[in-house]
Amino acid sequence: MPRERFLKQSLGSQFANIKQARILVVGAGGIGCELLKNLVCTGFGEIHVVDLDTIDLSNLNRQFLFRHAHIKKSKALVAREAASKFNPNVKIEAHHANIKDPQFNVDWFREFVIVFNALDNLDARRHVNRMCLAADVPLIESGTTGFNGQVQPIRKRLTECYDCAPKETPKSFPVCTIRSTPSQAIHCIVWAKSYLFNELFGISEDEAADLDHTSDENNKEEIAELKKEAAALKEIRASMGSTEFPQKVFDKVFTQDINRLLGMEDMWRTRKPPTALDFDAVNVGAANVDRESLADDQKNWSLEENFAVFSDSLIRLSDRLDKLRADQETGNAPPILTFDKDDRDTLDFVAAAANLRSITFGIETKSEFDIKQMAGNIIPAIATTNATTAALCVLQAFKIMRGDWAKAKMVFLTKSTERVINKESLRPPRPDCGVCATAYARLVINTDKTTLESFVKEVLVRKLGYREDEVEVSNSAGVWYDPDMAMDDNDNLEKSLNDINIVNNSTVIIRGEGEEGERVNLELSISNMDLAQSAPATTEPFTLIPDLQTIPKKTAAPTAITTDAASSNGHNLPTRSSTKRTAADADLDTGEAEAEQIAKRGKVAEEKKSTIVVDDDGAIMLD
Numbered sequence: 001m002p003r004e005r006f007l008k009q010s011l012g013s014q015f016a017n018i019k020q021a022r023i024l025v026v027g028a029g030g031i032g033c034e035l036l037k038n039l040v041c042t043g044f045g046e047i048h049v050v051d052l053d054t055i056d057l058s059n060l061n062r063q064f065l066f067r068h069a070h071i072k073k074s075k076a077l078v079a080r081e082a083a084s085k086f087n088p089n090v091k092i093e094a095h096h097a098n099i100k101d102p103q104f105n106v107d108w109f110r111e112f113v114i115v116f117n118a119l120d121n122l123d124a125r126r127h128v129n130r131m132c133l134a135a136d137v138p139l140i141e142s143g144t145t146g147f148n149g150q151v152q153p154i155r156k157r158l159t160e161c162y163d164c165a166p167k168e169t170p171k172s173f174p175v176c177t178i179r180s181t182p183s184q185a186i187h188c189i190v191w192a193k194s195y196l197f198n199e200l201f202g203i204s205e206d207e208a209a210d211l212d213h214t215s216d217e218n219n220k221e222e223i224a225e226l227k228k229e230a231a232a233l234k235e236i237r238a239s240m241g242s243t244e245f246p247q248k249v250f251d252k253v254f255t256q257d258i259n260r261l262l263g264m265e266d267m268w269r270t271r272k273p274p275t276a277l278d279f280d281a282v283n284v285g286a287a288n289v290d291r292e293s294l295a296d297d298q299k300n301w302s303l304e305e306n307f308a309v310f311s312d313s314l315i316r317l318s319d320r321l322d323k324l325r326a327d328q329e330t331g332n333a334p335p336i337l338t339f340d341k342d343d344r345d346t347l348d349f350v351a352a353a354a355n356l357r358s359i360t361f362g363i364e365t366k367s368e369f370d371i372k373q374m375a376g377n378i379i380p381a382i383a384t385t386n387a388t389t390a391a392l393c394v395l396q397a398f399k400i401m402r403g404d405w406a407k408a409k410m411v412f413l414t415k416s417t418e419r420v421i422n423k424e425s426l427r428p429p430r431p432d433c434g435v436c437a438t439a440y441a442r443l444v445i446n447t448d449k450t451t452l453e454s455f456v457k458e459v460l461v462r463k464l465g466y467r468e469d470e471v472e473v474s475n476s477a478g479v480w481y482d483p484d485m486a487m488d489d490n491d492n493l494e495k496s497l498n499d500i501n502i503v504n505n506s507t508v509i510i511r512g513e514g515e516e517g518e519r520v521n522l523e524l525s526i527s528n529m530d531l532a533q534s535a536p537a538t539t540e541p542f543t544l545i546p547d548l549q550t551i552p553k554k555t556a557a558p559t560a561i562t563t564d565a566a567s568s569n570g571h572n573l574p575t576r577s578s579t580k581r582t583a584a585d586a587d588l589d590t591g592e593a594e595a596e597q598i599a600k601r602g603k604v605a606e607e608k609k610s611t612i613v614v615d616d617d618g619a620i621m622l623d
């Protein structure tokens with residue numbers, strides 16, 4: 001069959017392995033669709049794809065496995081149907097589910113040769129990272145933001161895991177900035193979306209993720225006032241549906257609250273004070289607004305136009321909530337509305353309210369189009385970036401399938417006039433990573449005579465400094481001791497290590513805390529003292545090799561770097577290393593080292609100023 005012949009020609013002896021391989025793709029979105037197509041065309045034997053979502057109109061421009069007729073259908077199931085047409089020899093299993101669901105347990109992960117992440121959020125990425133570490137399966141992590149893409153191969157013990165490097169988390173804003181002293185359009189957008197919208201139609205502001213309450217303690221008085229303001233707004237919510245409702249809301253947030261703030265003179269010593277708006281004055285002007293012109297979402301609306309959209313969307317949303325209430329079955333929680341950038345009514349309200357607030361604070365207003373990007377944390381997803389990143393994932397997978405981890409690389413795609421694709425060598429695991437760090441030692445001990453109790457008390461507590469009530473002992477047969485099994489009623493304590501499968505040449509995992517906090521995991525390889533030929537002479541009933549005194553402490557999962565909420569869509573690319581690396585270390589060097597590498601690769605085409613390098617994994621780099 002020609003398809004197989006071509007694949008054999010391009011992949012050589014590796015094709016047989018690829019044909020047998022069972023792999024997992026998590027996410028069937030922008031990268032996932034491209035990846036699935038590549039993997040299917042490459043002939044991977046069995047591909048599982050997991051996605052929890054359904055297809056949306058806005059996915060169709062880049063998630064090319066989906067068509068208009070598929071809107072509202074499961075991404076995973078449609079992706080399977082569409083991708084299997086590329087190569088009927090490949091078995092594709094689709095799971096319309098959350099990868100965090102319990103059926104996708106460690107044993108399930110263990111069945112795959114490689115796992116590919118094609119996700120869009122930190123939480124799911126972290127989960128898959130942990131599962132792959134636990135199952136000891138290689139993971140190829142990938143992500144894109146606009147023109148930037150990144151691919152990171154991850155292997156337990158060998159490379160950094162996803163959590164070894166700090167990750168960007170969406171920025172949150174101090175409550176006082178949002179509620180009292182905005183100075184940028186984004187502050188007013190967050191106010192409209194997370195405060196005003198939620199107080200009127202949703203759940204209270206305390207739940208909003210983009211509000212940071214850490215400095216509340218230092219601003220106790222102002223926070224108390226703000227709580228009163230919110231309570232007064234809740235009372236106004238009760239008059240929803242009445243003809244006075246829009247004016248009541250407007251008066252409250254654009255007149256009374258602003259006047260209260262103006263009364264706090266200290267606040268405006270170094271800042272430009274706001275100007276309260278007057279409902280009647282603006283209302284008169286709004287009568288002449290040409291409603292047709294408001295359809296243009298790239299235009300900056302005037303004060304009156306914002307007012308018209310504000311009042312109109314307020315009525316539309318109130319009617320919707322009223323209808324939901326009327327249709328509600330008794331006994332259920334009261335219905336609420338949630339902001340959705342693609343929901344015209346909610347977007348109109350947030351855009352107009354944000355702009356009216358900007359006007360009161362003398363901040364430049366934004367078009368509805370811009371506000372949609374900022375409120376929805378949208379970064380344009382670029383089909384070409386996704387396609388290139390997916391292709392780079394497969395190239396890394398080939399190396400991993402060959403077991404050639406020395407050649408596997410972290411790959412970066414950037415919008416650059418120099419080199420578009422850059423690579424870095426993979427780094428070893430961070431020794432104190434809260435997720436993947438593990439300490440290793442050999443324990444020579446008499447497994448017939450030592451009981452679990454003396455193992456915990458002598459080796460773990462006395463020798464290694466673990467706390468008896470904070471340590472867990474497990475091996476492939478299960479957990480034998482953990483803090484919830486109190487010393488007194490753990491039936492295993494009297495058993496010998498042999499009896500609980502802690503035998504010669506087996507591995508025991510220790511997790512837990514010492515006096516100074518949580519320790520990285522400890523993996524002990526057991527040698528039975530009677531059988532161990534090299535057992536050193538000792539007065540102790542056991543020997544640790546090396547003679548560990550303590551186990552390093554875990555650090556918290558690093559999330560130190562934050563990014564503007566308006567410029568992150570949760571793709572959350574790990575940042576490219578800023579540390580200088582030696583020529584031998586990195587593949588990015590210029591000068592002699594690079595010339596040597598290029599010469600080695602041997603396939604250099606030079607044309608005036610530009611250089612094309614065909615890398616050993618087939619990637620073409622354009623200088």
Ligand SMILES: Nc1ncnc2c1ncn2[C@@H]1O[C@H](COP(=O)(O)OP(=O)(O)OP(=O)(O)O)[C@@H](O)[C@H]1O
Nearest residue numbers: 027028029030050051052053098099118119120124
């Ligand atoms: N926990 C999870 N389990 C399974 N699939 C997930 C999980 N979290 C995210 N996904 C899926 O990962 C995919 C990521 O794709 P992508 O980044 O293109 O996002 P999108 O939601 O399709 O598009 P956009 O966010 O740009 O509108 C999505 O299809 C999403 O449903």
Ligand SMILES: [Zn+2]
Nearest residue numbers: 161164433436
């Ligand atoms: Zn790690």
